[in-house]
Amino acid sequence: MPAVSSRALLSGALTTSFFATGLALGVGAMATPAAAFCDDGRVMGGCVTSIDEFPWQVSLFRTGGGTQLGSHFCGGSVVAERWVLTAAHCIEDFLPTDPSPMAVYFGSTSLEQGGQIADVQTIYAHPDYRGVGSDDIALLELRNPISVPPVTLSMDVEARGIERVGTDAIVIGWGNTPGQRDLSGTVGMKGGETVVQTVDVFETSPLLLGAEVPVVDNARCDERGDPEAICAGFRSRPIDACAGDSGGPLMVRTRQGYVQVGLVSGGTLCVDEGERFSTYTRVSAYEDWIRATMAGETEVADLRVYPDFSLAATFADEQIVTGFTPDPIEYPLQAGGYLWAGDVDSSCVGFVAEAPDVRITYEAGDQYPLRFFVEGSADTTLLINWPDGSWFCNDDRVEGDLNPEIYFAQPLAGQYDIWVGTYEDPDTLGGFPDVTLRVSELER
Numbered sequence: 001m002p003a004v005s006s007r008a009l010l011s012g013a014l015t016t017s018f019f020a021t022g023l024a025l026g027v028g029a030m031a032t033p034a035a036a037f038c039d040d041g042r043v044m045g046g047c048v049t050s051i052d053e054f055p056w057q058v059s060l061f062r063t064g065g066g067t068q069l070g071s072h073f074c075g076g077s078v079v080a081e082r083w084v085l086t087a088a089h090c091i092e093d094f095l096p097t098d099p100s101p102m103a104v105y106f107g108s109t110s111l112e113q114g115g116q117i118a119d120v121q122t123i124y125a126h127p128d129y130r131g132v133g134s135d136d137i138a139l140l141e142l143r144n145p146i147s148v149p150p151v152t153l154s155m156d157v158e159a160r161g162i163e164r165v166g167t168d169a170i171v172i173g174w175g176n177t178p179g180q181r182d183l184s185g186t187v188g189m190k191g192g193e194t195v196v197q198t199v200d201v202f203e204t205s206p207l208l209l210g211a212e213v214p215v216v217d218n219a220r221c222d223e224r225g226d227p228e229a230i231c232a233g234f235r236s237r238p239i240d241a242c243a244g245d246s247g248g249p250l251m252v253r254t255r256q257g258y259v260q261v262g263l264v265s266g267g268t269l270c271v272d273e274g275e276r277f278s279t280y281t282r283v284s285a286y287e288d289w290i291r292a293t294m295a296g297e298t299e300v301a302d303l304r305v306y307p308d309f310s311l312a313a314t315f316a317d318e319q320i321v322t323g324f325t326p327d328p329i330e331y332p333l334q335a336g337g338y339l340w341a342g343d344v345d346s347s348c349v350g351f352v353a354e355a356p357d358v359r360i361t362y363e364a365g366d367q368y369p370l371r372f373f374v375e376g377s378a379d380t381t382l383l384i385n386w387p388d389g390s391w392f393c394n395d396d397r398v399e400g401d402l403n404p405e406i407y408f409a410q411p412l413a414g415q416y417d418i419w420v421g422t423y424e425d426p427d428t429l430g431g432f433p434d435v436t437l438r439v440s441e442l443e444r
Contacts, residue, residue: 054208063100136263152257322367332434371405380422
């Protein structure tokens with residue numbers, strides 16, 4: 001987190017509680033100081049807060065096994081009984097018309113107990129989304145309505161009064177917390193003793209955390225000063241949103257209550273040193289799109305990116321003729337990427353790049369097989385697009401061997417596009433491991 005380091009439609013009209021209505025630019029719309037929000041010192045730069053204060057806060061998590069805590073990947077806010085607002089980059093890997101691999105967890109301060117789960121029916125991402133900080137906003141339509149008080153969203157007309165530079169804002173979430181953080185005194189009592197709970201370095205917080213951050217000039221986050229973004233944070237104080245907070249709300253406290261002015265998009269996101277300014281999507285800039293989407297007037301946009309054999313190969317592109325020497329041919333490369341190989345074929349696993357790592361144009365003969373295999377210390381995977389457009393993949397050539405192999409007994413002539421993936425994503429691995437792809441016509 002802040003880390004230190006049911007369709008709400010009535011006869012086609014939005015409920016009036018959805019956007020801030022009646023917020024004047026005078027005294028009524030003025031933000032109130034948030035400094036008292038985290039003045040207890042329990043967590044450096046932030047504190048454990050309660051879902052009772054922010055009932056609209058939700059966790060987005062991956063279904064299909066694992067703990068709630070371990071499956072959390074982003075935040076969001078309930079804006080109507082069947083709608084959740086989040087960041088587009090949080091959901092870009094999901095099929096918008098069948099987002100069953102994800103769901104919404106709500107109603108609890110803790111990711112480990114007490115919450116409820118809502119299924120997502122459809123994902124609506126902004127059609128102009130091009131990455132973090134660029135139209136990074138999405139709406140999730142839930143399969144069934146949930147009884148959660150919605151957050152009030154900042155309207156474009158009144159926004160200038162509560163989004164100005166210098167305004168104190170509050171960001172909340174279950175995102176990563178760096179360092180060993182003591183959450184004692186916040187979980188309750190047991191047998192007369194305070195329950196002590198800690199989280200390790202850069203792990204998802206089990207409890208909802210919040211922190212105060214000031215709105216600063218947009219040039220701090222983006223030299224272009226994008227008017228559709230809000231920049232907030234500190235030059236040196238160890239307070240920031242972090243991985244896992246994405247999609248969650250940035251709020252200003254007014255005399256009428258909390259108003260969501262932004263949602264976590266990107267930025268320094270809990271760097272250990274240096275400035276800690278984060279970029280938030282400015283909610284008021286998307287008022288028309290939000291209203292239109294909830295009224296059923298926008299189309300579904302599929303943001304998924306697939307391995308693309310029309311792109312130039314990254315590490316090698318050459319022609320080989322049957323009977324080539326030396327055998328095997330070796331291609332040193334860096335494995336991995338951010339795309340899931342299973343999107344091209346459900347039997348495939350691993351994280352690969354968008355462009356192929358190696359492209360081979362092969363002049364085949366009848367007498368030789370063709371074998372592709374990877375050597376290296378990392379747990380790698382292999383994905384190949386065959387000359388006829390078919391996909392082939394492999395994880396481990398034999399049990400206990402982390403290196404993959406694909407064997408063609410009667411290879412076709414033509415273009416082979418090859419991706420070497422990693423079983424885990426690059427962020428978990430800490431980068432892209434150096435490996436060697438080998439191509440051979442010899443039997444193993």
